[in-house]
Amino acid sequence: MEIMLSPEDLAYRHQCKMYARGELAELAERFGEINYVPEALRLSLARAGFFKYLIPEKYGGYGLSAVRVCLAREVLAGTYGPADVTLAMQGLGSYPIVLAGTDAQKQKFLPSVASGERLTTFALTEMGAGSDVSSLETVAKPIHGGYCLSGRKRFISNGYSADMAIIFAKTRTADNPKAISAFVIEKGTKGYEVDRRLELISAHDIVSLKLDRAVLPKENLIGKIGDGFKLAMQTLNFMRMTVGAAAVGMGQAALDEALAYAMRRVQFGSPISRQQAIKFKIAEMATALEAARLLVYRAAIKKDHGAPDVALAASMAKLYATEAAWRVIDQAVQIHGGVGVMKNSKVERLYREVRPLRIYEGTSEIQKLIISRAVFKAAEKPK
Ligand SMILES: Cc1cc2nc3c(=O)[nH]c(=O)nc-3n(C[C@H](O)[C@H](O)[C@H](O)COP(=O)(O)OP(=O)(O)OC[C@H]3O[C@@H](n4cnc5c(N)ncnc54)[C@H](O)[C@@H]3O)c2cc1C
Structure with missing residues (x-):
């Protein structure tokens, strides 16, 4: 496998291993099996720079690198599951903005994901929409100046700890009744809350989320209407x-x-x-x-x-x-x-x-x- 990686990537892998053996092993010992992201873990991962390989340089990252994210996840997952899940969710909960966000959205959200100031998540799955994503029922109704979101999401990782989320919702129109769109929502938005914390066979911050007529300005739509899927x-x-x-x-x-x-x-x-x-x-x-x-x-x-x-x-x-x-x-x-x-x-x-x-x-x-x-x-x- 080594021949597939550059000397810089191999040095990065070594750096990840040193981090995991030292600071991360101590955090794993201190926190054990948990269903939230402790501040000490978030700050430690952030200081080590793991989130920066998910974010373009212009917005506070080191530039997106799938190889670096894989090297980090390999090492983190072998040492402490919640650290690995946190890195994964920072990626899932920011990549739609990296791909299709406006410059204003990128300026607002990406630097704080890269620095670990904000934790984020990705809310796609619902009770009736697991493998069949297209059957999701959360709705975003157009209102003056924005959208009103209602529905429920389940199995949302880091949903309890996250400061923001990418929400996928139906935005039906006459010519596209199945259209799905993506929105960014911040913790504290009225009508957006954790519905229930879920318990799995292993440690995981995972919840169902409730959207009860949560109002978002049109600036929170990611990409164009219908781009969500x-x-x-x-x-x-x-x-x-x-x-x-x-x-x-x-x-x-x-x-x-x-x-x-x-x-x-x-x-x-x-x-x-x-x-x-x-x-x-x-x-x-x-x-x-x-x-x-x-x-x-x-x-x-x-x-x-x-x-x-x-x-x-x-x-x-x-x-x-x-x-x-x-x-x-x-x-x-x-x-x-x-x-x-x-x-x-x-x-x-x-x-x-x-x-x-x-x-x-x-x-x-x-x-x-x-x-x-x-x-x-x-x-x-x-x-
Ligand atoms: C630990 C954990 C973390 C998660 N985190 C997130 C998250 O952060 N955000 C998020 O949005 N979701 C998350 N999910 C949800 C996850 O993506 C879904 O559980 C997954 O997509 C499967 O959906 P389902 O559980 O509804 O199973 P179902 O879709 O109901 O599937 C049940 C079974 O039927 C099989 N099946 C279904 N359709 C077909 C088919 N066409 N052909 C063959 N077999 C089929 C499936 O493979 C499976 O074996 C998480 C789930 C878990 C367990």
């Missing part, structure tokens, strides 16, 4: 590969734990690492992770080079890496025997943490639909 898909096409990176990081952390445990656990008079059955598991785990890594960085490099087939590469990376990491972590639990299912052992936590990755930002089944569609399309092209 395209903006949501473009954002997911970027961030999906980074979910793959997070999965690789979790899988690697589990493999490292399994290696150390296998070398020290003695049964039948010798460390279990001497058993061929364990060696074969380790070989399969290491190979699966390396293959996943290659797909992830291939997609990230394509994104940074503006390649036309990024969406396909991102779906392949997400599908393969999240499925592989889940299997790797399951094998790591197996290598730990009973210790592997003890509450709060590292592999037990990873086992719970990796599971949602095969669901969010498009389930594995949806990735397969995207991939197969592209494969059939290519096959139908005249040779």
